[in-house]
Amino acid sequence: MAQTQDKIIISCAVTGSVHTPAMSPYLPLTPQQISEQAIEAAEAGAAILHLHARDPSDGRPTADPKVFDQFVPRIRDATNAVINITTGGSTRMTLEERLAFPLQAKPEMCSLNMGSMNFSIHPAARKIREWRYEWEKPYIEGMEDLIFRNTFRDIRHILKVLGEDCGTRFEFECYDVGHLYNLAHFMDEGLVRGPLFIQMIGGVLGGIGPDPENLVFMKTTADRLFGDRYRFSVLGAGRHQMPLLTVGAVLGGNVRVGLEDSLYLGRGQLARSCADQVRKIRRILEELSLEIATPDEARAMLGLKGARAVAF
16 A cells, blocks of 8 residues: 555646636736736745646746746745756647756746647637637647657656756656656656655546546556555546545545636636635535645655756
8 A cells, every 4th residue: 555644735737838818817828817827836835836827928838947937036035945856848839848947947846747648638728719829729729639659758758858867856757657667667668756746637538437446546546556665646627626635535535726727716616826726626625624745844754955956
């Protein structure tokens, strides 16, 4: 069985690269908006902040290190939270683009998708009546014919240049059971070491469904593959966010919220900020008599190198 924990790590994914400005007026787009929402989420109880960047002129996803530089240092200065930089970027970015800022920043943590996959929200385009920018509609509809690429060679490269060379540890994003076996392969190869931090993701079109039974299956599979060498967190996409996270916490997992994963706070109610979601899941966890981990407690639990060892 995986090791037990007495506190829950709340991660917050602030903006992502999937949702577009027309979907919510509260989605942070500019460096100022991203930093403000990240700081507020940390103050609400998020120990880890997972960050993407967007072009401040029109909100489209970008991998430009100059844009990251406009908000990452500000978040660092204002919080003690673990800063987790994406290596996923978006389906339209090359591996070199996705790694440009992580290799510059050498953060404590980065996300790492554990396989190539179909990854899409193209049906959402049918629900949007008015688009704010010309790029949005073809961006969403175009997902139907795109894959997210992370081959075994890509993953090996990321583990080498970020993990081995920079001391960065990873949020291993697993969208299906096969991704757990991919991760086990790299552990067998000696390229990753525990404690692993596995993000079990349900509800993304192209990945495993958000059913509680699937989450139990993912956890029992991880128990068999990794024993006591891992901790897990749960991400529920869209309306599945809070129910699936609650089930995950009861199973002994950590949780991830944020406007990257869901734009809503409740049925038909847009979240006005990432912090709204942090406060809601924190209330649920505390009513279950679960304690919330501080950033430094999260660092100890995950074996991170510490905030002073980064390059930003």
